[in-house]
Amino acid sequence: xxxxxRGFYTRNEFVALLEDYATRWRLPVVTGTPVTALTSxxxxxIYRLITPTGEFTARAVxxxxxxxxxxxxxxxxQALPSGxxxxxxxxxxxxxxxxxxxxxxxxxx
Numbered sequence: 311x312x313x314x315x316r317g318f319y320t321r322n323e324f325v326a327l328l329e330d331y332a333t334r335w336r337l338p339v340v341t342g343t344p345v346t347a348l349t350s351x352x353x354x355x356i357y358r359l360i361t362p363t364g365e366f367t368a369r370a371v372x373x374x375x376x377x378x379x380x381x382x383x384x385x386x387x388q389a390l391p392s393g394x395x396x397x398x399x400x401x402x403x404x405x406x407x408x409x410x411x412x413x414x415x416x417x418x419x
Contacts, residue, residue, distance in 0.1 A: 338366075350391050357394075359414060368414040372397065 319327065332339040340363070347360040348371065359366040371394060387396060397407060 340366075348390070350394070352391070355393070357414065366414070369411040370395065370409060370413040372408075372413050372415040 331337075340361070343361045343363050345359060345361055347358075349358045349360075350356070351358075355369060357368050357371050359368065359371070383396065383398065390396070395409065401407065
């Protein structure tokens, strides 16, 4: 069962929908934690995300910033590996836009 959006949601309704989805699928969602570093081993394409509360690894990373359809990509994004897919709301339409495998979303947009 996937996430189904019907109509327009208020901010609080949308947050509740995402929280329910994460709980139902037991997704490892962490909020309110700054990211201090993001590195890649290059060969295996495994990314390591470092925060003050711990480290995470992923095969894909999504950095979400901006406001709805007005993306804001931090200058730091230019220094990320060229093979790293960076996608924002102006082009993302559905999960088919992402390569197969796990994804890491950073930000709130």
